[in-house]
Amino acid sequence: MISQWVDTVPKACAYITREVDGCPQLLVFHEAAVSGLQVPKGTIEHAESPYDAVLREVAEESGLTDFSAIRPLGADTWTREKADRLKHYRRYFFHLEVDEPRDAWEHTVTGRGEEVGDVYSYSWVPLPTDAAFRQNLDAQLSKLG
Template sequence: MSIDGAAADDMTYVQKACAYITRGERELLAFEGPGHDGLQIPKGTIEAGETPREAVFREVAEESGLGALADTRHLATDVWRRRPARRYVRHFFHATVHDPRDRWTHTVTGSGEEVGAEFEFSWVDLPADEEFALALDDYVHLL
């Protein structure tokens, strides 16, 4: 039995791809999404047969509508706990984009549970003053 009450063999590990997308030197793309308090970044579950890098491109397109990312590089991978028997293996990437919009709403595409949800995107000045939902700001300092 582990410290948090879940047996090691009962543990579920979910692979996630997370995208820090910047515009210029000091702006980070973020959105307010339903179901979570605080800002988020594009992220999602890595599908079977998909690499974390492939997943980050797919998730960004599905959640934000952005399709042209530049200079995409891996920043960090961690294991994050949200529930006792579930761990999230989070792969964080940094990419840059040249998009003139300051704000937009995108309806999520793809096949996940968020399909049809509307996310309100805007740029947050770095360093970000407020905390992000789900500890998604853990590696902002690496930008």
């Protein structure tokens, strides 16, 4: 039985893509102890716009800062049940296009969040994909068209 509700937490999520030989690819990362693919994302800070937050989160989590295009894709609300609590996330998704030559790399997370110091292993998956994503992070992928 759920005994406590938690306020909605605003999140910025990034779908970073590149094209190789005319084929689109999506940037994803893996955490050693977690199953499922992830994309750069994080909490929107007080008085920060979703646009500014996605740029900050991408820089902190991947090291990428130079994009040829950035556009909003939409938002959703995702709910997570943890023990006896529900936590709601208002997620703002963005499409960021990049000209990135690396096929894979590791990045140590910077910033102020609880992930600081974690190492994320980045790679690309071809689009469309039926890969398994953590926390329903693929919810807006169909809008990349």
